[in-house]
Amino acid sequence: MSGLADAARINVTRRTVLAGLAAGAGTLALPRRAYTADELNILVWCDHTDPRLIAPFEKAHGVKVNTKAYEGTGTGLSVIEQSRPGDWDVFMVDATDVPRIAVNGLFMELPEDVAPWADMFKEMSNSPFARVNGKLYAVPEKFGYYGACFNKKTVDVADAKRGNILWNDKYKGRIAVYDYYFPLIQLIGLGQGWKPTDLDKDKLAVIREKLLAGKPNTKLIGDIPSVQNALVSGNVDVIFGGAEFTVSNLIPANPHLDWVIFDSGGLIWTQGLTVLATSKRKELALEFIKWVMSPKGQASLATSECYWAMPTNTKAEIDQKERAILRWDDQPQYLKNSVFSQLPAGDLDAQMLEIWTEFQQS
Numbered sequence: 001m002s003g004l005a006d007a008a009r010i011n012v013t014r015r016t017v018l019a020g021l022a023a024g025a026g027t028l029a030l031p032r033r034a035y036t037a038d039e040l041n042i043l044v045w046c047d048h049t050d051p052r053l054i055a056p057f058e059k060a061h062g063v064k065v066n067t068k069a070y071e072g073t074g075t076g077l078s079v080i081e082q083s084r085p086g087d088w089d090v091f092m093v094d095a096t097d098v099p100r101i102a103v104n105g106l107f108m109e110l111p112e113d114v115a116p117w118a119d120m121f122k123e124m125s126n127s128p129f130a131r132v133n134g135k136l137y138a139v140p141e142k143f144g145y146y147g148a149c150f151n152k153k154t155v156d157v158a159d160a161k162r163g164n165i166l167w168n169d170k171y172k173g174r175i176a177v178y179d180y181y182f183p184l185i186q187l188i189g190l191g192q193g194w195k196p197t198d199l200d201k202d203k204l205a206v207i208r209e210k211l212l213a214g215k216p217n218t219k220l221i222g223d224i225p226s227v228q229n230a231l232v233s234g235n236v237d238v239i240f241g242g243a244e245f246t247v248s249n250l251i252p253a254n255p256h257l258d259w260v261i262f263d264s265g266g267l268i269w270t271q272g273l274t275v276l277a278t279s280k281r282k283e284l285a286l287e288f289i290k291w292v293m294s295p296k297g298q299a300s301l302a303t304s305e306c307y308w309a310m311p312t313n314t315k316a317e318i319d320q321k322e323r324a325i326l327r328w329d330d331q332p333q334y335l336k337n338s339v340f341s342q343l344p345a346g347d348l349d350a351q352m353l354e355i356w357t358e359f360q361q362s
Contacts (some may be wrong), residue, residue, distance in 0.1 A: 044092035047304035095129035138272030144309035163262030166214035179240030181356035248308035266338030
């Protein structure tokens with residue numbers, strides 16, 4: 001693999017399987033043809049293919065939005081590499097990948113007025129992943145946490161909040177673990193009092209022992225559909241590492257499900273929108289970002305059919321039931337007690353993956 005795809009790891013991420021869930025729901029591969037002025041081509045995660053988000057923008061601007069959902073940042077970059085310059089306009093990216101990609105010149109520097117910064121959660125407007133060397137390259141649009149999901153009928157919420165539920169023998173054989181190595185390792189590190197930026201070889205050795213000690217209580221290690229199905233069917237009672245993105249869209253039909261972040265602290269994930277430097281429709285692309293960041297656009301994105309999560313705009317027009325499911329009123333405290341997940345580099349990344357592989361195979 002060369003060029004852009006080398007800029008970001010090809011990972012099985014939270015979005016990898018979520019994008020698969022949306023296959024056939026409006027996602028399409030674009031044909032090789034000359035660009036048209038009345039079209040916008042966006043390469044995104046599955047939540048952006050929701051007609052509730054796309055249709056109003058198309059109507060307002062008299063354009064057609066062509067969407068393609070991708071699976072993992074590396075895969076998205078590969079699609080761009082295999083396309084002609086100008087084929088794609090808007091790119092949806094895991095925020096942690098922005099700094100390493102932006103330096104390659106793939107993204108357009110964005111004007112500050114593309115986002116309603118004053119209306120956004122402070123932690124999101126100050127995201128460490130939006131700007132590189134003082135220049136804006138991505139707008140944080142949606143965020144959430146890694147924590148735990150559970151069945152309220154069989155799990156004590158106090159047990160879930162403590163963060164040590166993976167090691168609680170009360171739930172032996174009733175726990176599914178979300179298969180996403182570096183945030184899960186960082187989450188366990190938070191339980192030890194270590195932020196992601198604190199982790200080193202010695203701390204990873206402690207986390208390894210802790211992780212392996214939880215294996216006897218683990219029934220399943222799997223992707224999102226696997227752990228969701230296990231929880232909904234009653235095959236497990238807990239998803240360690242899941243949170244709002246795993247169960248919020250299931251709760252209306254399954255009110256016995258719930259999610260929490262841990263008392264030891266939450267681990268934040270974020271996603272952002274960028275404009276490709278080669279886009280021939282930059283003005284329209286910027287208008288699309290402005291729409292997504294508007295109160296109505298944020299509502300549609302936050303509660304998309306594919307997965308729910310928190311909008312970054314505090315004025316998002318979502319109703320009280322949806323706000324309750326997303327823990328809207330708890331966000332100030334959640335954000336205060338949480339830190340951003342970090343993309344580990346070099347040797348640290350390799351060590352984390354080695355520990356996770358051992359956990360899977362033990």
